[in-house]
Amino acid sequence: MARTGTLDWMEKTHGKLGLVDRLRLIGQGVRARAATRSRLRDNVRLRHVEVDDILPPDSAIAREAMAVCEDASEPWLFNHCMRAWFWARLLDDGREPVDHEVLFTGLMLHDLGLTERHSLAGRAERCFTLPGARMAEALAAKHDWSGSRARLMAQAITLHLNIEIEARHGREAELLRAGAGGDVAGLGLDVVHADQIGAVCDRYPRLQLKTSITPVLQAEARARPGCRIHFLIKTFRFDRLIANAPMFTE
Helix, strand or coil: CCCCCCHHHHHHHCCCCCHHHHHHHHHHHHHHHHHHHHHHHHCCCCCCCCHHHCCCCCCHHHHHHHHHHHHHCCHHHHHHHHHHHHHHHHCCCCCCCCCHHHHHHHHHHCCHHHCCCCCCCCCCCCCCHHHHHHHHHHHHHHCCCCHHHHHHHHHHHHHCCCCCCCHHHCHHHHHHHHHHHHHHHCCCHHHCCHHHHHHHHHHCCCCCHHHHHHHHHHHHHHHCCCCHHHHHHHHHCHHHHHHHCCCCCC
16 A cells, blocks of 8 residues: 555545545654654754755756746745755754755745645645646756656655655655744744744745745645645644744744
């Protein structure tokens, strides 16, 4: 059976959750909450990295993906994608090598399906991660990436709505989810230093992200019942987590 959120799963289900998928996500949520409580209890912090030292990859595909994101997105959504890159880098504990070009390019494209230009409106697919994954594969082919590297990036995008990412899917997928979830709802950012959070948000202001993205995600949930964002809002009150993220005021 294809694992929830993978490309193979997307091809078979079009992004609609089955019973086993729902049970997996519930288990992921329980483990994630326990891990958060443990970190907060132990006051865990990662090593301090200067935000000014974090730069996008200097490559043609990274620049093109950034341009695609900025051209299609509202300013608040573009800034979300940029901040997610910083969170992903700050949350990387260095335990494994990371393909930063895959990570950055994937983050630029991960929410493309939330834009008006790339919306799934009128289509059978039930997950807004698909347009970004397809764009990732198209750009990877254009820039002569190997099939395995292109798939790594595309699958990191489709997996980012999972609560946990299995290590076998790659460190890039783990960090893409961490960066995106960290920015939207503060998930996992309890290990980041307060001055780092301030520096990232000064560089790419949040522009009322909480009140901008919540109705967009709620609309996706209403339009595509059975998809992961519908389940996350219904079961885990993800919209409330966004509103209550303690390290962000907007």
